[in-house]
Amino acid sequence: MKSFNGGFMENIRVLLVEDNPDDEYLATWVLKKGGIGLVSVARDGREALDMLYGEGDGTDLNPDLVILDLRLPKIDGKEVLGRIRGDSRTRNLPVLVLTSSEDSGDRDSCRKLGIIDYCSKPLREEDIRKALNSIGRG
Amino acid sequence: MNSDLPIDFSGRNLELLLALVEHIPSAALVVDDERVYCNRNAERLTGYSGSEVTTFTDWLQKIFGSAHAEMRALYEQDRAAGFPETRELMITRRDGSCRMVEFTAAGREQVFCLMHDITERKQTECRLLQSEIKYRNLFDSATDAIFILDLDGRFIDVNRTAHVRLGYTKDELLSMHISQLDPPEYAARIPERLQKVREQGEAVFESAHLRKDGSVMPVEVNCRLHEYEGGQVYFSVIRDISERKQAELLLLESEERYRRFSSLTTDYIYACSRCGEKPYTVQWMGGAIEQITGYSMDEVMAWGCWMEIVHPDDLQQVRSRLLALAPGESSSDEFRIIRKDGEIRWILEVSRCEQGKSPGELLLYGASRDVTKRKNTETALREVETIFNLFLEYSPVYVFFKDENIRATRLSRNFEKMLGMPIDQIVGKSMEELFPADFARKVVADDRKVLRDGVPIEIEEEFMGNSYKTFKFPIYLEGRPPLLAGFTVDITDLKKAQREVLNLNNDLERLVAERTEALERSNEDLAGFCYAVSHELRAPIARLQGFSVMLREASKGSDETAFLASRIENASSQLQSVVDSILMLSRLSQVDLSLREVNLSEIVARKLELLVAENPERHVELIIRKDVTVVADPNLMDICLDNLLGNAFKYTGQTSAAVIEFGVLDESGEEVYFVRDNGAGFDMSYYEKLYAPFQRLHQHKEFPGIGIGLATVKRIIERHDGEVWAESRVGEGATFFFTLGRRG
Numbered sequence: 001m002k003s004f005n006g007g008f009m010e011n012i013r014v015l016l017v018e019d020n021p022d023d024e025y026l027a028t029w030v031l032k033k034g035g036i037g038l039v040s041v042a043r044d045g046r047e048a049l050d051m052l053y054g055e056g057d058g059t060d061l062n063p064d065l066v067i068l069d070l071r072l073p074k075i076d077g078k079e080v081l082g083r084i085r086g087d088s089r090t091r092n093l094p095v096l097v098l099t100s101s102e103d104s105g106d107r108d109s110c111r112k113l114g115i116i117d118y119c120s121k122p123l124r125e126e127d128i129r130k131a132l133n134s135i136g137r138g
Numbered sequence: 139m140n141s142d143l144p145i146d147f148s149g150r151n152l153e154l155l156l157a158l159v160e161h162i163p164s165a166a167l168v169v170d171d172e173r174v175y176c177n178r179n180a181e182r183l184t185g186y187s188g189s190e191v192t193t194f195t196d197w198l199q200k201i202f203g204s205a206h207a208e209m210r211a212l213y214e215q216d217r218a219a220g221f222p223e224t225r226e227l228m229i230t231r232r233d234g235s236c237r238m239v240e241f242t243a244a245g246r247e248q249v250f251c252l253m254h255d256i257t258e259r260k261q262t263e264c265r266l267l268q269s270e271i272k273y274r275n276l277f278d279s280a281t282d283a284i285f286i287l288d289l290d291g292r293f294i295d296v297n298r299t300a301h302v303r304l305g306y307t308k309d310e311l312l313s314m315h316i317s318q319l320d321p322p323e324y325a326a327r328i329p330e331r332l333q334k335v336r337e338q339g340e341a342v343f344e345s346a347h348l349r350k351d352g353s354v355m356p357v358e359v360n361c362r363l364h365e366y367e368g369g370q371v372y373f374s375v376i377r378d379i380s381e382r383k384q385a386e387l388l389l390l391e392s393e394e395r396y397r398r399f400s401s402l403t404t405d406y407i408y409a410c411s412r413c414g415e416k417p418y419t420v421q422w423m424g425g426a427i428e429q430i431t432g433y434s435m436d437e438v439m440a441w442g443c444w445m446e447i448v449h450p451d452d453l454q455q456v457r458s459r460l461l462a463l464a465p466g467e468s469s470s471d472e473f474r475i476i477r478k479d480g481e482i483r484w485i486l487e488v489s490r491c492e493q494g495k496s497p498g499e500l501l502l503y504g505a506s507r508d509v510t511k512r513k514n515t516e517t518a519l520r521e522v523e524t525i526f527n528l529f530l531e532y533s534p535v536y537v538f539f540k541d542e543n544i545r546a547t548r549l550s551r552n553f554e555k556m557l558g559m560p561i562d563q564i565v566g567k568s569m570e571e572l573f574p575a576d577f578a579r580k581v582v583a584d585d586r587k588v589l590r591d592g593v594p595i596e597i598e599e600e601f602m603g604n605s606y607k608t609f610k611f612p613i614y615l616e617g618r619p620p621l622l623a624g625f626t627v628d629i630t631d632l633k634k635a636q637r638e639v640l641n642l643n644n645d646l647e648r649l650v651a652e653r654t655e656a657l658e659r660s661n662e663d664l665a666g667f668c669y670a671v672s673h674e675l676r677a678p679i680a681r682l683q684g685f686s687v688m689l690r691e692a693s694k695g696s697d698e699t700a701f702l703a704s705r706i707e708n709a710s711s712q713l714q715s716v717v718d719s720i721l722m723l724s725r726l727s728q729v730d731l732s733l734r735e736v737n738l739s740e741i742v743a744r745k746l747e748l749l750v751a752e753n754p755e756r757h758v759e760l761i762i763r764k765d766v767t768v769v770a771d772p773n774l775m776d777i778c779l780d781n782l783l784g785n786a787f788k789y790t791g792q793t794s795a796a797v798i799e800f801g802v803l804d805e806s807g808e809e810v811y812f813v814r815d816n817g818a819g820f821d822m823s824y825y826e827k828l829y830a831p832f833q834r835l836h837q838h839k840e841f842p843g844i845g846i847g848l849a850t851v852k853r854i855i856e857r858h859d860g861e862v863w864a865e866s867r868v869g870e871g872a873t874f875f876f877t878l879g880r881r882g
Contacts, residue, residue: 020677026684033691100676102721121677122684 013038015063017048019073027123034128045075066095085113094135098123167251169194183255185232201229283376291316305350319347335361356383406430410502411494418502430508432478449474463491484513536626542619544585585622588612605633665724672721682710719846726853731771738766741779742800749787761799768878770858778854781847782813782874789817808877816871
């Protein structure tokens with residue numbers, strides 16, 4: 001299996017926000033297959049925000065890419081995206097929405113908030129490749 | 139008698155004389171001084187016998203009464219003169235009657251007297267004299283001029299009227315000839331006319347005489363031949379007929395004038411006369427007799443009586459009315475006549491009876507007018523009135539009429555039941571007298587409003603627990619105050635039914651609303667369910683796909699595992715298409731159309747080129763009509779054409795010289811778009827199944843698909859208010875037509 005960019009991928013940190021273990025497994029598998037080693041997983045929106053901004057203990061994650069499912073327990077994906085865009089620290093943080101929904105309304109509202117792609121599950125290697133290209137890390 | 143003759147009547151002579159005297163056939167008397175002797179005739183004349191008369195004085199007293207002394211004196215005077223003349227004396231007889239006597243005497247000592255009774259002669263003379271005077275008076279005072287002419291035509295005598303009227307003196311006329319008195323045209327006819335008088339003894343003719351002043355006097359001459367003083371004369375009575383001529387002329391003019399008037403009048407008029415108990419006969423008729431009766435004046439005059447045309451049923455009435463009229467009375471009557479053409483007409487006749495000129499003659503004047511129209515109108519009016527009353531009697535609707543003071547004038551019979559009193563007690567009453575105060579006030583206000591505004595109104599009223607609908611309107615009759623009329627219908631039952639219907643409607647509406655809500659909820663539920671199901675299915679399908687990819691990667695050279703992994707991948711992809719299609723169909727029903735101008739030709743070209751590019755092994759001829767633009771939702775049209783073109787491309791997959799055409803037809807003003815291919819086509823007997831979701835007409839092996847494409851097309855076209863239909867034969871391709879109702 002070839003890494004996406006010949007060896008610079010292991011430094012790329014990805015926050016995968018996904019509540020379904022199967023989907024988490026599949027996505028992680030594709031990311032790892034693409035050579036991305038640092039994958040943190042948040043299992044609901046609350047957890048994702050905590051991980052992004054820490055709890056004041058300096059443990060806050062500073063990911064290069066957030067892969068965000070929309071249907072999440074506690075705080076759903078769209079709100080999480082909103083909070084990310086609303087916070088100066090993460091205003092420019094690349095977010096890729098990964099969902100099994102084909103709702104064009106969701107797609108449009110996410111695009112307005114600023115995302116690099118809106119992908120249908122299952123995550124495919126070319127989705128990752130395109131995303132990394134668009135953030136200049138491919 | 140000569141008194142000079144000496145006669146001695148003394149002695150013997152006297153006796154002789156007396157005997158002689160006795161036999162004289164006249165009344166004779168011998169007077170000797172105071173002695174007197176009367177013969178028998180004298181006794182008969184005076185009525186006194188000789189023995190009754192003692193002396194001459196006594197005789198004189200008896201005969202002359204109070205005039206005896208005067209008579210004695212006259213006698214003595216005549217005796218002294220020798221009785222020179224006879225005297226006519228009036229004596230009074232013993233019976234008191236008077237006689238005229240001629241007295242002749244002679245002698246001196248003895249006087250011999252003769253008395254002749256001349257009473258008869260005197261009377262005749264007297265009569266003659268009187269007659270002459272009378273004749274002259276008549277002659278002169280006659281109102282007609284009278285000429286007496288000799289047989290040559292010369293005037294012998296004329297009366298006063300003649301010369302006065304002609305302006306001549308009597309002497310002038312008596313010196314003239316009759317021909318000088320006539321104008322030439324009449325003068326020429328004189329000999330002929332006199333000839334006629336001579337032959338017939340008399341003749342009457344019209345002529346004219348010239349007055350002295352030259353003016354003409356029309357005359358009627360009545361001329362006879364008369365015996366006169368031993369000869370024959372013409373005795374002519376000349377009547378001045380100037381006035382008559384004038385009157386005749388006036389009469390003619392008057393007749394003419396009347397004839398003209400009567401030709402103008404639309405009435406006819408008549409004059410009849412009758413004597414005694416005889417029926418009237420027509421003397422004269424005029425006016426519009428022919429127009430009214432159809433008979434000419436001559437026909438009616440020929441009958442002598444216009445009763446002929448009177449209707450048999452009215453004849454007795456007319457006849458008895460006319461015969462009952464006394465002079466000076468008038469009457470009028472209406473009756474029917476039968477015209478010559480059989481038509482019946484009504485006549486109004488005014489008649490007046492007058493006394494005629496001859497005794498027992500009655501004149502009847504009448505004027506008759508054709509009043510058929512009026513009568514017919516009256517009859518029609520009566521009929522209308524009768525019908526109208528019947529309507530009022532039996533009307534199920536309350537009908538009323540009120541005067542300008544809002545008092546009931548006429549009402550339908552059913553008001554008796556409503557108000558509980560007979561109609562004749564309701565008529566004339568005010569509303570306040572008929573209804574409770576509040577109700578009456580409202581009724582009067584409405585009525586006054588109708589009369590004031592002149593506009594009909596329709597109102598609903600409640601009275602004694604019943605509902606009524608009333609329609610009121612004004613009636614304007616010329617020269618009369620406006621009337622109010624109206625109808626009232628008892629709508630109590632109707633109201634009740636309406637309320638029931640209303641309640642039912644409300645119930646129904648509520649039910650429909652409930653059901654609709656339920657249906658909508660159910661629809662929403664269904665849409666939501668579809669949406670949710672699709673979403674819920676997508677996640678596991680995505681996982682299936684993910685894991686099958688993983689499985690294929692993990693097969694590590696095991697072809698069988700890799701094959702099975704790819705079958706799972708295929709199946710899950712197919713499942714994904716189904717779910718996506720369901721999602722799209724459910725979305726198609728919900729999205730709002732966003733209409734704008736769409737160039738269908740460009741979409742078609744792009745899609746076909748893409749298909750061709752994706753399937754380089756296929757050779758398809760494309761025929762695309764350029765610049766077909768419509769107003770539609772671009773996204774939906776994209777999906778629609780995607781399906782139609784996809785089908786065309788798919789079903790020409792096994793056709794050697796495949797042709798796909800897109801074009802537009804103009805069918806009676808509506809543009810019909812079509813996508814045509816020469817592919818496999820389908821059996822039209824399955825046409826109905828074509829648009830049902832998940833219905834397929836081909837085996838999957840031949841042409842794979844899930845059967846949702848045409849259902850999608852149909853839904854999109856219908857969202858645009860258009861229609862879609864297809865024509866095909868197996869093996870000969872298919873053409874799909876569609877219209878876009880919302881275009882433009």
